[in-house]
Amino acid sequence: MTNNNKYYPHLSVDCVLIGCEDDQLKILLVERTDVVSNEKYNDKKLPGRLIYMEEDIDEAAISVLKEYTGIDNSYLKQFKCFGSPKRTSDPRDVRWLENAVNLQIGRLVTVAYMSIVKIGARSNKIDSKFKASWVPLTKLPQLAFDHNLIIEEAIGEIRKLIENDPIVLSDLLPTKFTALQLRRLFEQIYNKEIDVRNFHKKIKSMKYIVELDEKEENVSHRAARYYKFDKKKI
Amino acid sequence: MTNNNKYYPHLSVDCVLIGCEDDQLKILLVERTDVVSNEKYNDKKLPGRLIYMEEDIDEAAISVLKEYTGIDNSYLKQFKCFGSPKRTSDPRDVRWLENAVNLQIGRLVTVAYMSIVKIGARSNKIDSKFKASWVPLTKLPQLAFDHNLIIEEAIGEIRKLIENDPIVLSDLLPTKFTALQLRRLFEQIYNKEIDVRNFHKKIKSMKYIVELDEKEENVSHRAARYYKFDKKKI
DNA sequence: CCAAAAGTGTTGTGCTTACACCCATGG
DNA sequence: CCATGGGTGTAAGCACAACACTTTTGG
Numbered sequence: 001m002t003n004n005n006k007y008y009p010h011l012s013v014d015c016v017l018i019g020c021e022d023d024q025l026k027i028l029l030v031e032r033t034d035v036v037s038n039e040k041y042n043d044k045k046l047p048g049r050l051i052y053m054e055e056d057i058d059e060a061a062i063s064v065l066k067e068y069t070g071i072d073n074s075y076l077k078q079f080k081c082f083g084s085p086k087r088t089s090d091p092r093d094v095r096w097l098e099n100a101v102n103l104q105i106g107r108l109v110t111v112a113y114m115s116i117v118k119i120g121a122r123s124n125k126i127d128s129k130f131k132a133s134w135v136p137l138t139k140l141p142q143l144a145f146d147h148n149l150i151i152e153e154a155i156g157e158i159r160k161l162i163e164n165d166p167i168v169l170s171d172l173l174p175t176k177f178t179a180l181q182l183r184r185l186f187e188q189i190y191n192k193e194i195d196v197r198n199f200h201k202k203i204k205s206m207k208y209i210v211e212l213d214e215k216e217e218n219v220s221h222r223a224a225r226y227y228k229f230d231k232k233k234i
Numbered sequence: 235m236t237n238n239n240k241y242y243p244h245l246s247v248d249c250v251l252i253g254c255e256d257d258q259l260k261i262l263l264v265e266r267t268d269v270v271s272n273e274k275y276n277d278k279k280l281p282g283r284l285i286y287m288e289e290d291i292d293e294a295a296i297s298v299l300k301e302y303t304g305i306d307n308s309y310l311k312q313f314k315c316f317g318s319p320k321r322t323s324d325p326r327d328v329r330w331l332e333n334a335v336n337l338q339i340g341r342l343v344t345v346a347y348m349s350i351v352k353i354g355a356r357s358n359k360i361d362s363k364f365k366a367s368w369v370p371l372t373k374l375p376q377l378a379f380d381h382n383l384i385i386e387e388a389i390g391e392i393r394k395l396i397e398n399d400p401i402v403l404s405d406l407l408p409t410k411f412t413a414l415q416l417r418r419l420f421e422q423i424y425n426k427e428i429d430v431r432n433f434h435k436k437i438k439s440m441k442y443i444v445e446l447d448e449k450e451e452n453v454s455h456r457a458a459r460y461y462k463f464d465k466k467k468i
Numbered sequence: 469c470c471a472a473a474a475g476t477g478t479t480g481t482g483c484t485t486a487c488a489c490c491c492a493t494g495g
Numbered sequence: 496c497c498a499t500g501g502g503t504g505t506a507a508g509c510a511c512a513a514c515a516c517t518t519t520t521g522g
Contacts, residue, residue, distance in 0.1 A: 011245060056341050057317050081315030081345055083291050107290050111315055195512070197476065221473040222519035431503065455499040456492035
């Protein structure tokens with residue numbers, strides 16, 4: 001937002017930050033609430049920006065993450081470059097961006113990154129200077145550009161991530177969690193209902209998830225067992 | 235190679251062109267045979283180049299395809315952006331490129347495209363001004379940058395392509411082909427041996443592949459049946 | 469004792485793999 | 496008749512999905 005002339009007007013980065021809160025998968029979105037000429041922009045988009053002329057794209061993504069959340073050295077995965085001409089086919093999106101950066105844009109390629117974020121961890125506070133908020137995956141509105149598509153692909157990416165390193169699940173759950181919480185998490189990630197019994201079999205086969213002796217308390221039904229991750233067993 | 239100052243020194247495109255010849259999957263590679271200072275470069279790389287300052291990346295890829303092969307309007311799929319800092323960690327690669335374009339480069343992001351090419355089709359002749367050749371997938375040497383990795387991922391991409399539109403196989407085979415030819419093709423794409431009997435079952439289940447009455451002639455063993463693609467049945 | 473959620477096993481289906489012998493043709 | 500590759504069927508294992516009842520707890 002400092003020196004607009006420094007932007008390279010053909011390449012941007014966007015970050016899909018995925019967290020979990022109240023047993024719901026959420027995505028960090030920022031508001032786009034400008035008025036350009038007579039058009040009102042009252043919707044949301046992914047955190048991201050154009051890269052600077054001499055900037056490394058990983059650095060750009062890292063700085064976006066840092067700016068919005070304060071997170072400094074988290075794992076950010078570059079998962080896809082979105083370069084379809086159609087993604088900037090809506091002239092409203094282009095007009096908005098051209099106005100925001102005061103540059104002529106035309107067609108724009110974006111490199112998408114994703115990261116798992118522990119919502120509410122001490123090291124991670126959404127900077128209030130941005131109109132940013134965690135929006136449940138199940139309640140995503142229509143977003144600017146092709147950001148809905150980017151999020152969809154990020155979810156595909158998180159599946160891959162879990163399949164070859166399930167420890168990332170531990171960032172999406174409290175240290176102690178019930179089978180129900182874990183199941184709801186999988187249901188959101190795979191976007192389908194999972195059978196309770198089959199799921200218990202699955203938990204038993206996952207050696208890095210261990211039963212605790214502890215159970216829920218003060219619930220008006222049979223208390224659920226707590227589980228935890230055993231990070232050594234991965 | 236005209237005006238070097240027009241290059242944007244941070245973003246390139248590379249094309250993985252996949253064809254089939256003599257029942258072998260092949261990749262188009264170009265030679266890198268320069269001498270820079272006292273270093274000799276005697277290896278191969280994927281066809282590609284830096285993009286121009288004001289150039290659309292799809293356009294850049296299309297122009298690379300056109301330049302090398304003469305192919306004009308083929309399907310080019312952008313499948314991944316390679317932006318790992320490690321990809322330009324070999325200083326020899328960077329020195330070569332900096333010399334070739336007469337610009338300072340540092341770290342470089344490339345956007346990879348792939349296309350299925352009918353080797354030897356009339357519309358498709360490798361331009362002899364490039365030292366380019368079709369190299370069997372099974373005999374790939376060590377390539378410049380991370381081009382071996384890019385090819386590997388392109389093969390993953392061709393699998394996806396085949397799974398949701400198997401008609402692309404028809405570009406890799408003659409119009410009439412035997413079960414053996416098709417099997418060899420799958421073996422190369424999936425990089426493993428396929429059982430003959432299981433494969434015949436599979437062919438029968440593929441409704442878009444139809445038996446012909448025709449058989450091989452003048453072979454010193456039982457003649458193989460020919461098959462063809464029925465493009466209507468996809 | 470009732471409501472509410474926890475926890476538990478069995479069966480069937482489809483997909484993938486492994487495996488061995490006879491057939492047709494040219495020389 | 497022999498060498499060469501073409502073509503065929505069956506059985507086992509595994510992952511996954513479907514499905515219903517009993518248990519525990521608080522109120």
